[in-house]
Amino acid sequence: MTSPTNSDVLTYREAVHQTMRAALRDNPRTIIIGQGVDDHKGIFGSTAGLLKEFGGERVMDTPLAEEGVTGIALGAALNGLYPIQTHIRADFILLAMNQLINLAAKYKYMFGGRFQVPMLIRVVIGRSWGQGAQHSQSFQSLFAHVPGLVVIMPSSPQTILESYPYVIRQHPGPVIAFEHRLMYDLKFHMSELRVGHSPLTSFRIRAGKHVTIVATSIMVMEAVRAAEHLARHSDIDCEIIDLHCVSHPDQELILASLAKTGKLLVADTSWKAYGVCAEVCRLVAERAPGLLQAPVVTLGMQPAPCPTAKSLEDLFYPNLRDLTDALAALVKGRRDHGIRLPDEKSMADVYKKFKGPF
Amino acid sequence: MTSPTNSDVLTYREAVHQTMRAALRDNPRTIIIGQGVDDHKGIFGSTAGLLKEFGGERVMDTPLAEEGVTGIALGAALNGLYPIQTHIRADFILLAMNQLINLAAKYKYMFGGRFQVPMLIRVVIGRSWGQGAQHSQSFQSLFAHVPGLVVIMPSSPQTILESYPYVIRQHPGPVIAFEHRLMYDLKFHMSELRVGHSPLTSFRIRAGKHVTIVATSIMVMEAVRAAEHLARHSDIDCEIIDLHCVSHPDQELILASLAKTGKLLVADTSWKAYGVCAEVCRLVAERAPGLLQAPVVTLGMQPAPCPTAKSLEDLFYPNLRDLTDALAALVKGRRDHGIRLPDEKSMADVYKKFKGPF
Amino acid sequence: MKTYARFPDLFEELFYQALRIRLFEERIIALYPSDKIQSPVHLSIGQEAAAVGACRQLEPADLLFCSYRSHAYYLAKGGPMPAMMAELYGKVTGCGQGKAGSMHLAAPEVGLMGCSAVVASTIPHAVGAALAAKLQKQSRIIVAVFGDGATDEGVYHESLNFAALHKLPVIFLCENNGWAAYSPVAARHAYQLRKQAQVYGIPASAVEEGFCPLKVYKAFGRVVDQVRKTSSPCFIEVKTSRYREHVGIGDDFSSGIRQRAELEAWQAKDPLIQRQDLVAKYTPDIAAEIDAAVRYAEESPWPGPEELLKDVI
Amino acid sequence: MKTYARFPDLFEELFYQALRIRLFEERIIALYPSDKIQSPVHLSIGQEAAAVGACRQLEPADLLFCSYRSHAYYLAKGGPMPAMMAELYGKVTGCGQGKAGSMHLAAPEVGLMGCSAVVASTIPHAVGAALAAKLQKQSRIIVAVFGDGATDEGVYHESLNFAALHKLPVIFLCENNGWAAYSPVAARHAYQLRKQAQVYGIPASAVEEGFCPLKVYKAFGRVVDQVRKTSSPCFIEVKTSRYREHVGIGDDFSSGIRQRAELEAWQAKDPLIQRQDLVAKYTPDIAAEIDAAVRYAEESPWPGPEELLKDVI
Ligand SMILES: Cc1ncc(C[n+]2csc(CCOP(=O)(O)OP(=O)(O)O)c2C)c(N)n1
């Protein structure tokens, strides 16, 4: 994999695909295992063509057996393979919680450091177009609660190209990566890859003066769009932190930003309660609540299962307009801030463009 | 069940047992289902004797099949039964996450309100005496994150006698109750049962001026002991809130208390990150960070799997001494607060008395 | 559902029901490009006979638990067509008030107790409902409907074992279309479905001619009789063929996953294709019914904001 | 492990290994009231022959995955006794540095790749290790050891299926002691263990005389040969008997759960009880080895605070 230059444009899908291909090519002991990794759809294209190039033993379809296959991946890791396991929807990982939390997370510690189980579990978050209650969940907090697991949420091709090769080559334990289905088709501009330190941390991706946005996954992209909108239509200058490694965020980065801005908005892909929104609030409340010049504002899914009707789905997820509005209100200190909000059209190129069926 | 008077003394086990027996007696459609509910140990005595009184169809042992049995309980609820399911260790519930989160939590909403699945899932948290990494976890936050589930953590016989009959008779959906193994053998003084409102909320169980303690499960008992110690050995006056319904806490109660004390300590049975500690911080950070006169202090398990050696286990869990020390430091605003701390002996009647093997 | 005073015979009645499902789903295909149905659809086209033959043997009190591929069962068990179309449109008049979509149909009033998009996850529900039926001495039987892929999952083993252990009145109805998404059975099963059920002492039979609703009806009738008589579980496999792609309205040919010949052999025996006389005879009425359902869906309102947080607890 | 230059015969060698395990666990019983071992113990007393007979057939490179009831396998596969006793004591010199306790023994240097307190959870690990062995063309075989209760779990079905599908060199070794905690097999299984494995095309055999290490050795040898030859999975059931209660050092009689006669019939055939001549012959050496292990454990330090957060990631 060569380091892309500034002018490069890549889709999220292409970035995942590049890293998957490189992983198989660079290490004969890497396998990709999961339902459908070998079919023509190839997990939304992220494993497309790899069966042909590397064969069915290394790009391995499985029966529907999430708990069993996760245990199999773990056992394979104990005997020398590097397994990359896929879940085409995060919702299905609930069938593998025992293996991930009771076994994978503990395999090193529980045996006094005698084992390591390096493996990557790729999990795709679904959203939009009637995915509904069981194809839309975003379970990062369930894993980030548990010591022994590293949980990342790549927000862009950039973070994928930085994180996946690092994890696959160097990280000694299980890593769970939540990818976002809605970003797969989107083109992103690439910057120089940040190298020289572990990407299992958080990143400041925009400097600003008035408010700190801590965001995950697709909400990072929304945050950038909101920040650009506000830069165009107001004097509000947003600083954005891509939380990225939600299990091991860079606390100092967040606190330093907050020290500057005094205002914090957290935007996550899941429910607020017991989620990323709560965890970031813990960090601030425990370490420096005095930095807050206003209450923290949080955005996440509404506290309900995900409905299928578009009219409800549109309310269920925070959108660019909600985010911009919340930022403006937070910075201006009042709801009637008078700042122009993005219109429907400006959102249409992302989630409004997504069409199912899956 | 008659309302106990002030002078009554009851163990946690007896309280659970009373409610289980009453549930079977009062409604012929109630069943208790789980591994070992019918054996001579009867889930630490909580179902002892019920097989004999109510028969094997209503006190039903099962194969080891957590996902299947949870689904079976849900299906039984859909066809008229009230199932009470048991997990002798919270750790095993990871095998039933799909049924609980993808199905039970969503059965009402996902079908537009056409179904209800009233059921009680009793889950026992293990601790001490070498239970180790897989018999010691406390997964309340994994469920409290998910809309559709109600999660309670009874801290005493009192809260059991208030909550379980209410849940069993009146609550229309799934409730997950985390019981704490270490409290089973302990005798508690009973007060008049608080009736007339839903017990699916939080309770102020001690009024105080200087610090608000929000605690769950066995940490409530520890908080009371710490508060009593501080009352004896210092001028510190603690207010204690039993969070109890961790999925639906009483936010106003916490904020009102904090408005009075200005200081907050959260003590939970699980890890801090993405747990109860985080969620209570979210509440404060979103609604009234200005009430905080000092950073929030949190206590929970250390960020590791649970080790078995006693020397490590003692460090892994926060104990009465840690709690008292943290409270004193928080109220006095300095670590060298000079207040006498509880000694080993004062802790010996609780977790230090517990002997395995299970 | 429109009922005919009298069909000339049972075959035609069943044919009618199967055609009704097929035309309904073909209407979905026609509507899909309009983007009015924003919901992943798993079509039963090719598999209608299983639902029709089975449901015709069931009483209203008998309960069904199904998967995301259950348009056919909803209609065959008697669920109202307008509420289903409205659900696909995401309207508040839908059978799930617009919260369910295609994958979570339900019609408890006729015994369809829920459909889940998590493979195999409703199988234990059927077992549990059967446990409740037994304990409450109800005479109803319960049917779990699932695909061959669902049998890969551990919970299937747990469910078979529990049902057999407690002698519960449940039928395990496996629609074996040979595929789980794009994985063929041979890539997933080291076992043979009926032999596996038999290991649990569960009588197991199969219908090879799953294209014929009458054949399914007869075979399923034997199973229903047996379960009613013995109050113990039975397994039945219906061999069938999914004409469309796993999800959505396309097919599997362009991708090279499946050969056209595989389908054509099946279609050559499919009465809904072969009996154009009957298709012609019944299509007009069915089309009118579907038109009405579409109209109902089109005219119904979206769920409003007040629905968003309703029915969570 | 103390090795004798030459046992008179294989029977005595196996007897010795089994006795070593029994005496080790009897020492646990003796020590338990002192509260020095603060760890739930699941004793293998009565079941030693399975571990001894099986492990004697394995090469050092062959891998084992076990459950919480694995003192016997740890010792039989060659794990060092002092590190095990130290682990039970919670000392930093333990095989898991005091973090594992009785339920999570491991000795990767001799192929014991982990034990889990979650029933059935290591079965797929063995399958995965066998997959890795196959892909890397290793010649080792992998053994999953589990109880009859573990076969209740869905993941067992998933594991059998996967192993059979991919023809993996794994042996499923089921210690059938008739009980899962206090539930007898009949209350849990609608299936027969060997027939179930055979459904997946997995050859299945059983050892009825699970009290005899030599019988186990021979039967297991046939299985090992077959797996090495075919590079495909096999299942073997060892009928056995747990003398003590499920967990802890007591028995099951006082509770009325089990009849003394059930055990006595088994014990009447148990060489560790019947061959008192051999017991007398080997006890002194074994006792000395155990003494040394206890001394090692007693004298070892506890893990210090610096261990608490080590090895998490
Ligand atoms: C637990 C789970 N794993 C994976 C999926 C993705 N998925 C949806 S349908 C399907 C195939 C199921 O095949 P089968 O049970 O035969 O039913 P069919 O679609 O053929 O009717 C898969 C893998 C899922 N929905 N749930």
Ligand SMILES: Cc1ncc(C[n+]2csc(CCOP(=O)(O)OP(=O)(O)O)c2C)c(N)n1
């Ligand atoms: C998943 C899970 N469910 C329940 C338990 C509680 N439990 C521990 S051992 C055991 C019985 C297991 O029986 P079996 O597999 O036959 O092994 P044995 O103890 O007889 O050796 C049970 C139910 C557990 N540890 N894990």
Ligand SMILES: [Mg+2]
């Ligand atoms: Mg199929």
Ligand SMILES: [Mg+2]
């Ligand atoms: Mg057993």
